[in-house]
Amino acid sequence: EIVVTQSPATLSLSPGERATLSCRASQSVSTYLAWYQQKPGQAPRLLIYDASNRATGIPARFSGSGSGTDFTLTISSLEPEDFAVYYCQQRSNWPLTFGQGTKVEIK
Amino acid sequence: QVQLVESGGGVVQPGRSLRLSCAASGFTFSNYGMHWVRQAPGKGLEWVAVISYGGNTKYYADSVKGRFTISRDNSKNTLYLQMNSLRAEDTAVYYCAKGFDSSGYILIDAFDIWGQGTMVTVSS
Numbered sequence: 211e212i213v214v215t216q217s218p219a220t221l222s223l224s225p226g227e228r229a230t231l232s233c234r235a236s237q238s239v240s241t242y243l244a245w246y247q248q249k250p251g252q253a254p255r256l257l258i259y260d261a262s263n264r265a266t267g268i269p270a271r272f273s274g275s276g277s278g279t280d281f282t283l284t285i286s287s288l289e290p291e292d293f294a295v296y297y298c299q300q301r302s303n304w305p306l307t308f309g310q311g312t313k314v315e316i317k
Numbered sequence: 318q319v320q321l322v323e324s325g326g327g328v329v330q331p332g333r334s335l336r337l338s339c340a341a342s343g344f345t346f347s348n349y350g351m352h353w354v355r356q357a358p359g360k361g362l363e364w365v366a367v368i369s370y371g372g373n374t375k376y377y378a379d380s381v382k383g384r385f386t387i388s389r390d391n392s393k394n395t396l397y398l399q400m401n402s403l404r405a406e407d408t409a410v411y412y413c414a415k416g417f418d419s420s421g422y423i424l425i426d427a428f429d430i431w432g433q434g435t436m437v438t439v440s441s
Contacts (some may be wrong), residue, residue: 301425
């Protein structure tokens with residue numbers, strides 16, 4: 211099983227700041243990595259697929275990069291609605307696995 | 318609009334069974350692989366199972382293999398999860414999710430549409 215590790219666990223930032231979230235896989239997943247946003251009481255929402263492709267309707271302030279084992283989700287300038295938990299997920303091998311999440315909270 | 322609506326959750330005793338349903342609308346259900354993903358209270362996301370567009374291919378997480386069965390009825394645009402021999406550790410919100418790939422052939426996928434989830438509590 212591919213273990214996916216996210217860091218940091220919590221990111222405390224102010225609106226307007228840049229957020230950089232990391233995701234590391236225990237073995238190469240090529241670019242088969244997705245990012246999701248989840249707000250309290252809501253289902254996750256797909257932000258980025260295949261490492262760097264924004265899903266439909268996702269604002270341009272969200273960007274993804276990386277390949278192999280190391281990936282980054284960047285939010286260029288945090289909006290109030292961006293404070294949430296973010297998960298990465300690999301789709302290179304079965305079983306599909308998620309990271310444990312990074313909470314982006316208001317500082 | 319594109320929508321997934323789960324139902325069937327509830328409180329069940331350990332060792333008993335429960336069947337979840339997920340009604341799809343707004344897209345051609347029979348063209349897509351479909352998944353179940355769960356989230357224990359206060360925890361992260363765990364993929365549970367996937368079924369191919371035609372229902373012939375299925376994969377499961379080791380934690381549910383042999384106890385859970387995923388199925389679909391394309392004539393009813395509905396996905397199911399039959400859960401047997403339930404354990405306390407199966408307590409979670411269960412989400413159905415649509416596979417991203419539009420060809421229908423890729424099951425090892427990301428999830429672009431999610432339902433609102435249904436809560437399953439296994440407790441005596």
